[in-house]
Amino acid sequence: MIVALIAACEIGFWVLLAAGLATRYLLKMPRTGLALLLCEPLLEVVLLVATALDLKNGADPNWTHGLAALYIGYTVGHGHRTVKWLDGQAAHRLGGAPPPPKPPRYGMARARHEGTVWLGTLTAAVVATVLLQLAIWYVDDPSRVTSLESWRYVAWRAAGIHGLIALSYAVWPRKAPAGEPEGRLEKERVHR
Secondary structure (H helix, E strand, O other): OHHHHHHHHHHHHHHHHHHHHHHHHHOOOHHHHHHHHHOHHHHHHHHHHHHHHHHHOOOOOOHHHHHHHHHHHHHHHHHHHHHHHHHHHHHHHHHOOOOOOEOOOOHHHHHHHHHHHHHHHHHHHHHHHHHHHHHHHHHOOOOOOHHHHHHHHHHHHHHHHHHHHHHHHHHOOOOOOOOOOOOOOEOOOOOO
């Protein structure tokens, strides 16, 4: 049941996002579109409550409960940035706004950008760990929570790997080609 709910939340995320952006830019109803976009966190609340109820009703904690915690963590850590980026793209393509800036490609500006994205992954790992620990305490049976404990390591492995990748941009910064600025955000050169 939890896997189906995770899939439904992911589908719901994209449906609400498309509906919110279409309402905002195609139907020219920015407040209604914003209201639809603000409903997206409710999907994670539904998933959280359903997972807690599943455990309360005696379900054995398994990989689906751990995946639900990671999904919620990812949404908390990266959801806002994803929605903001897609909103900028929709504003440009559907609303006539100027093209949004692209992230820096070179030097320490790129390293700072990658570090900021990594902070989202770090936030995701923290949120997932807190949810998993709450579930472990809730179940209160060490023999039944080994799968939940293993998901904490998955969250932190992902954060560690992403951190190493982000750090590599600072240790080995990519140099800009001659004549191209290094530190500012790039503008889209071609309108589509």
